[in-house]
Amino acid sequence: MTTAAATAAAAGGRRQGYRRLLGFGLVLFGAVWGLPAPGAVRPALAQPAATAAAATTAEAAAATPSAGAGPEEAGQPPPAPRRFKLGVELDANFRHSDDTRVAFHLPYVQAQETVDPGSHGEVSNVALLADYDPSPLWRAHLRFNGVNLYYRNPTSTDHPYDLAELWVRFGRETGPAVVPERPGVYFKLGKFARPEREEERHLQSYGLVGTAFDLFADAGLEVGADLGRHFFVKASLTQGNPLFIRDTNALAGDTPDLLAHDAEYRAQLNGGLTILYDAHVEHLDFAHPEAAGYLGWRLGDPGGASSLELMAWGRRRRLAASYDLPGTPLDGDLATFTPLGTPILPFHGNGKQEVGADLRIFASGLSLFAEVVDQLVAGLGRTGIEAEAAWKIDLPLAWAAGGRQLFSFIAPALRYSKLHNRFPNIAPTPEPSLAWDWEKLDGGIRLGLWGGIDLTAEYSYNRTFLNPHLTENENEFLGTLRIRL
Numbered sequence: 001m002t003t004a005a006a007t008a009a010a011a012g013g014r015r016q017g018y019r020r021l022l023g024f025g026l027v028l029f030g031a032v033w034g035l036p037a038p039g040a041v042r043p044a045l046a047q048p049a050a051t052a053a054a055a056t057t058a059e060a061a062a063a064t065p066s067a068g069a070g071p072e073e074a075g076q077p078p079p080a081p082r083r084f085k086l087g088v089e090l091d092a093n094f095r096h097s098d099d100t101r102v103a104f105h106l107p108y109v110q111a112q113e114t115v116d117p118g119s120h121g122e123v124s125n126v127a128l129l130a131d132y133d134p135s136p137l138w139r140a141h142l143r144f145n146g147v148n149l150y151y152r153n154p155t156s157t158d159h160p161y162d163l164a165e166l167w168v169r170f171g172r173e174t175g176p177a178v179v180p181e182r183p184g185v186y187f188k189l190g191k192f193a194r195p196e197r198e199e200e201r202h203l204q205s206y207g208l209v210g211t212a213f214d215l216f217a218d219a220g221l222e223v224g225a226d227l228g229r230h231f232f233v234k235a236s237l238t239q240g241n242p243l244f245i246r247d248t249n250a251l252a253g254d255t256p257d258l259l260a261h262d263a264e265y266r267a268q269l270n271g272g273l274t275i276l277y278d279a280h281v282e283h284l285d286f287a288h289p290e291a292a293g294y295l296g297w298r299l300g301d302p303g304g305a306s307s308l309e310l311m312a313w314g315r316r317r318r319l320a321a322s323y324d325l326p327g328t329p330l331d332g333d334l335a336t337f338t339p340l341g342t343p344i345l346p347f348h349g350n351g352k353q354e355v356g357a358d359l360r361i362f363a364s365g366l367s368l369f370a371e372v373v374d375q376l377v378a379g380l381g382r383t384g385i386e387a388e389a390a391w392k393i394d395l396p397l398a399w400a401a402g403g404r405q406l407f408s409f410i411a412p413a414l415r416y417s418k419l420h421n422r423f424p425n426i427a428p429t430p431e432p433s434l435a436w437d438w439e440k441l442d443g444g445i446r447l448g449l450w451g452g453i454d455l456t457a458e459y460s461y462n463r464t465f466l467n468p469h470l471t472e473n474e475n476e477f478l479g480t481l482r483i484r485l
Contacts, residue, residue, distance in 0.1 A: 083132060083133050083134055084130070084131070084132050084133075085129075085130070085131045085132075085133075086128075086129070086130050087128075087129040087130070087484060087485060088126075088127070088128060088129070088483075088484070088485045089125065089126070089127040089129060089482070089483070089484050089485075090123070090125065090126050090127075090482070090483045091123070091124045091125035091126075091204070091480055091481070091482050091483075092121075092122075092123050092124070092480070092481045093121070093122055093123075093124045093204075093250070093478060093479060093480050093481075094119070094120070094121050094477075094478075094479040095119070095120050095121075095122065095250055095251075095476065095477070095478050095479075096118065096119045096120075096476065096477045097114050097115070097116060097117050097118065097120075097249060097250075097251075097474075097475075097476045098114065098117065098473065098474060098475045098476065099113070099114050099117035099118070100113060100114045100117075100273065100472060100473065100474045101113040101114070102273065102432065102433070102466070102472060112271060112272065112273050112274070112431065112432065112433055113270045113271070113272075113273075114247075114249070114270060114272065114273075114474060115247050115249060115251040115252070115253040115254070115269050115270050115271070115272040116251050116269050116270065117270075122149060123147060123149070124147070124148075124149040124150045124250070124480075125145065125147060125148060125149065125150065125151070126145070126146045126147040127143055127144065127145045127146065127148075127164070128142070128143070128144045128146065129142065129143055130142040136172075137170055137171060137172070138168070138169070138170055139168070139169045140167070140168045140169075141165060141166070141167055141168075141169075141192075142165065142166050143163075143164040143165040143166075144161070144162075144163055144164065145161060145162040145163075145164050146160075146161050147160060147161070148160070148161065148162045148164070149251070150250050150251060150252070151164070151215075151216070152252055152280075152327075153244065153246070153252065153279045153280050153282075153325050153326070153327065153328070154244060154245060154246040154247070154252040154253050154254065154255045154271075154272070154274070154279075154328070155252070155253075155254050155255055155325075155327040155328040156254055156267075156268045156269050156327075157254075157268070157327035157328070158280075158325075158326055158327035158328070159326055159327070162280070163191065164191075164216075164217060165190075165191055165192055165193065165217050166190050166191050167188055167189060167190030167191060167192045168188070168189055168190055169186055169187065169188040169189075170186065170187050171184060171185050171186030171187055172184030172185070172186055172226075173186040173188070173224060174226055174232065174298075176195075176199065176200075176309060176360055177298060177300070177307040177308065177309035177360040177361070177362055178298070178300075178302075178307065179229055179230065179298050179299070179300045179301065179302050179307060180226050180229060180302065181229075181302045182226075182229075183225070183226045183227065183228060183229075184225070184226050185223075185224070185225045185226075186223065186224050186225075187221070187222075187223050188221070188222040188223070188224075189220075189221050189222075190219065191217050191218070191219040191281065192217055192218070192219075192222065193214075193217045193218075194214055194217075194218060194236075194292075195222075195224075195234055195236075195294055195311070195313070196213075196214060196294075196311065196313055196356060196358050196371065197210075197214040198210060198214070198369045198371070198388070200367070200369075201388070202367070202388065202390035202392075202411050202413035202444075202446060203388075203413050203415060203442055203444045203446075203456065203458050204250075204444075204456050204458060204478055204480040204482075205249075205250060205442055205444075205458060205460055205476075205478055207386040207388065207415050207416075207417030207440060207442065208248060208275070208384060208386065208417040208418060208419045208438055208440050209371050209373055209384040209385065209386035209417050209419070210386060210417070211246070211248055211275070211277055212275055212276065212277045212278070212373075212384060212419060213277070213278060213354065213356075213373050213375070213384065214278075214371075215277065215278065216241055216278060216279065216280050216281065217281070218236075218238040218239060218240065218241055218281060218290070219238055219239045219281050219284060220236060220237050220238030220239055220286075220289070220290075221236065221237050221238070222234065222235070222236040222238075223235055223236070224294075229298075229302070230297055230298050230299060231295075231296070231297055231298075232294075232295075232296045232297075232298070233293075233294065233295055233296075234293070234294035234296075235291075235292065235293050235294070236290075236291070236292045236315075237289055237290070237291055237292075238289065238290050238292070239281050239284055239285075239286055239289065239290070240281075240288060240289060240290030240317045240352075241278035241279055241280070241281055242278070242279050242280075242281070242282075242320075242323040242325065242332035242333050243276060243277075243278065243279070243319060243323075243332055243333050243336050243352065243377065244276075244277065244278075244279040244325060244330075244332040244336055245274040245275065245276055245277065245336060245431065245434065246272065246274055246275070246277050246279070247271075247272025247273055247274055247275075247474075248272075248273070248275055248438065248440065248462060248474070249272070249460070249462070249474060249476045250476065250478055251269065251272075252272070253269055253270060253271050253272030253274065254267035254268060254269040254270065254271055254272075255271055255274075255328050255330050255339075273433040273464060273472075273474050274431055274433050274434060275419060275433065275434065275438065276336070276377070276382075276434060279325065279332055280325075282324070282325060282326060283324075287320060288317050288318045288319065288320050288333075289317060290315055290316065290317035291315065291316055291317070292313065292314065292315035292316075293313065293314060293315075294311055294312070294313040295311070295312050295313075296309060296310060296311035296312070297309070297310050297311075300362075305362060305363075305364075306362060306363040306364065307360075307361075307362050307363075308359075308360070308361050308362075309358070309359070309360040309361075310357070310358070310359055311357065311358045312355075312356070312357045313355070313356055313357070313358070314353070314354065314355040314356070315353065315354055316351070316352070316353040316354075317352055317353075318350050318351060318352065319333040319334045319350045319351070319352050319377070319378060320333040320334065321333070321334050321335065321350075322334065322335035323335070334347075334350055334378065337378065339430070339431075340430065343426055344425075344426055344429045344430060344431055344434070345380060345423060345425070345426060345429075345434060345435065346379075346380070346423060346424065346426055347377075347378035347379055347380055348378065348379040349378055349379050350378060351376065351377070351378065351379075352375075352376075352377045352378070353375070353376055353377075354373055354374065354375045354376075355373075355374050356371060356372055356373040356374065357371070357372055358370070358371045359371075365391060365392055365393065366389070366390070366391050367389070367390045367391075367392070368387070368388070368389050368390075369386075369387070369388045370385075370386065370387040370388075371384075371385070371386050371387075372384070372385045372386075373385075380421075380422070380423040381421075381422035381423065382419060382420060382421045382422060382423070383419075383420045383422070384417070384418065384419045384420075385417065385418050386415065386416070386417035386418075387415065387416055387417075388413060388414070388415035389413065389414055389415075390411055390412070390413035390414075391411065391412055391413075392409055392410075392411040393409060393410050393411065394408065394409050395407055395408055395409055395410060395448075401450060402450075402451075404450055404451045405450075406449065406450050407447065407448065407449065407450075408448040408450075409446075409447075409448040410445065410446070410447050410448070411445065411446040411447075411448075412443075412444070412445045413442075413443070413444055413445070413446070413458075414441075414442070414443050415440075415441070415442040415443075416439075416440070416441055416442075417439075417440045417442075418437075418438065418439050418440070419437065419438040420437050421434075421435050421436065421437060423435055432466075433464060436464045436465055436466060437464070437465040438462070438463070438464050438465070439462075439463045439464075439465075440460060440461070440462045440463070441460070441461045442458055442459070442460045442461075443458065443459055444456055444457055444458025444459065444478075445457055445458075452483065452484035452485060453481070453482070453483050453484075454481075454482050455479070455480070455481050455482075456478075456479070456480045456482065457477075457478075457479050457480075458477070458478050458479075458480075459475070459476070459477050459478075460475060460476045460477075460478070461473070461475055462474045462475055462476070
């Protein structure tokens with residue numbers, strides 16, 4: 001493809017992507033126009049609207065104490081909370097991925113191309129959840145993914161299952177952007193999500209920062225303390241997620257595509273357009289532990305739905321010479337930079353460190369999450385920014401089934417993310433996308449169907465900068481039916 005043709009094709013792709021995004025934005029605008037004022041954005045802090053609104057008139061009358069009822073009958077104490085809770089989560093998806101292909105430089109004859117282009121229906125997640133709360137100071141949590149199609153390391157032959165989280169905690173841990181009523185201290189041991197991760201996502205997909213730095217749980221020890229009501233500190237010593245590469249869309253891709261000439265590693269999927277990211281912790285050795293520290297400030301009313309949190313953090317470790325990843329002939333950490341025996345990026349040293357800051361705001365049905373990260377890994381620097389705004393709106397009661405409201409809420413969301421790399425490619429290279437700058441704009445809407453069932457429709461406009469004057473798109477539509485029981 002000539003430069004002029006490539007530029008024209010890229011311009012056409014941009015115009016098509018802008019038209020799709022504009023159309024999707026009009027759909028979102030029309031969906032929320034004229035709806036009532038938003039309700040509480042944080043379901044954990046607000047009264048469940050679906051449960052309250054789904055009661056019929058007869059049920060409400062039966063639940064209201066009569067004038068002659070005594071105090072014991074009128075004010076029955078609430079039932080004691082269950083100490084052990086078991087749940088199931090299932091995600092079924094419809095996905096349409098644009099077909100994008102970027103040829104390698106010689107002597108490499110393959111191309112970086114969309115992992116699985118076209119339209120597909122798939123069950124991406126089947127998870128078992130368990131929580132045990134024997135006392136206010138003790139809690140244990142388990143998340144086991146029996147199917148984790150979108151969460152696998154970059155190979156379709158990785159383990160189909162995953163022990164995503166398993167931890168035990170002693171003490172009182174305050175949730176994100178929640179002002180505690182009193183100071184507390186906690187200790188957490190096991191495999192858990194990093195404190196900077198956005199846990200209350202309103203879209204099924206992840207942004208570039210969420211994919212590159214916060215996607216998977218780490219394993220080790222975390223301690224934290226509330227210094228009064230507004231300040232808090234945390235520290236952790238963990239295994240450290242191994243460095244590897246993956247595509248930015250829903251499916252991770254097949255990195256054995258680099259070695260497709262070897263029949264033993266023939267790929268089932270394409271390799272994708274990849275970025276550096278922190279992969280699964282597959283096994284524990286703590287030979288290169290990661291130390292992290294956090295300092296934060298909160299503002300708001302205890303237990304209220306409106307709050308603000310600022311948190312600065314940093315973490316550091318040394319990369320291993322290699323890290324074995326199941327399902328792929330390629331290794332992680334430093335070996336990521338030499339997948340075929342020769343360097344593909346101008347790396348030096350084995351240090352890995354990140355510094356960042358998070359902002360969380362919850363107010364009157366609106367929520368905002370923003371994160372900025374600066375990383376230096378093996379001498380290669382990059383910066384990431386991400387911001388997501390969402391508006392959760394409680395819908396009026398129109399229909400109910402089984403004592404629960406149908407169509408209980410609607411939540412439009414918009415997210416922007418960007419990765420800027422401060423290093424060049426080494427030409428020729430089998431993975432040119434590793435040094436490209438990236439921009440990603442995700443827009444979508446989530447509809448509460450019934451109880452723990454919701455439907456999300458979203459579109460990702462993903463732009464990569466091959467050079468300052470030439471861009472490429474890898475766009476994707478994702479529809480997700482999520483069931484939580």
